[in-house]
Amino acid sequence: MSDNVLEELSEDRGRLGRTSTAERVAVILRTRIIEGGFRPGMRLAEEEIGNALGISRNTLREAFRLLTHERLLVHELNRGMFVRKLTVEDLEDLYRVRRLVECAALRQLAAPPCPPPDMTAMETAVAAGRRAAAEQRWRDLGTANMHFHQGLVELAGSPRTDEMMRGVLAELRLVFHVMENPRRFHEPYLPRNEQILRTLQRGDAPGAERLLAVYLDDSRHQLAEEYARQLR
Incomplete structure (x- = not known):
């Protein structure tokens, strides 16, 4: 994952506030997808994104789950979470x-x-x-x-x-x-x-x-x- 994307996520950290939720994290990640920051096939590293946003792994995984239901992400067994490639x-x-x-x-x-x-x-x-x-x-x-x-x-x-x-x-x-x-x-x-x-x-x-x-x-x-x- 590029340093630019992680820097952008770090900037988003302030938007979470003290009552951060998986829904708010999903909004941030969805926005980054709309803005072209995440490309199809990109692996989303839990530790890097979690540290950039200052959130727990469980919160991030719940956000990933929400975006998977929106067909934006896909989980690959033993490999992790990836941005989906559309057909x-x-x-x-x-x-x-x-x-x-x-x-x-x-x-x-x-x-x-x-x-x-x-x-x-x-x-x-x-x-x-x-x-x-x-x-x-x-x-x-x-x-x-x-x-x-x-x-x-x-x-x-x-x-x-x-x-x-x-x-x-x-x-x-x-x-x-x-x-x-x-x-x-x-x-x-x-x-x-x-x-x-x-x-x-x-x-x-x-x-x-x-x-x-x-x-x-x-x-x-x-x-x-x-x-x-x-x-x-």
Whole structure:
């Protein structure tokens, strides 16, 4: 495990407070997966992570168990805990869920009466994406893209859907690692995020949904093609 990842976990230690729980540890580890810190196939060393976070082995194992149920980790007998490697079937199912959830979040905005949506999270994510692209921080650009879609789902106003989407995006980040050139994959979607946001700001939710549907299809095709190429 890299020193950078352990340093990041040490920084997260303060978020646990005195009442640390396995759920809070799972949130931290899930966030690190979404941000690209843990790669598929990476072994998660209990002692290193436990020391970095300042938690007991039992607490960490419970957090691992929670993330295993979320299909983010997998236990290998006599080898330990690993970040899961996703298959092309996982990819197809994740995009099926994304299309159902994200498009529905936009579709409901067109159904009156609907209050003006709070797009602050999406605006913040676009701004973060611009900064990351300008500084050529492609991993951070991918994270900003994740936050954009999380913000889009938050327009539905459903805490349960928000929680489900966080799990979907964590799995999706593991899929994204299949792309050998993260810049070529992530950079073209930044202006498309901006286009969806501008369309929503004009009050055209159906137009934003159409843009999103094409966006998701294009992203899925790119990733599926890369999976197929690597399996040849």
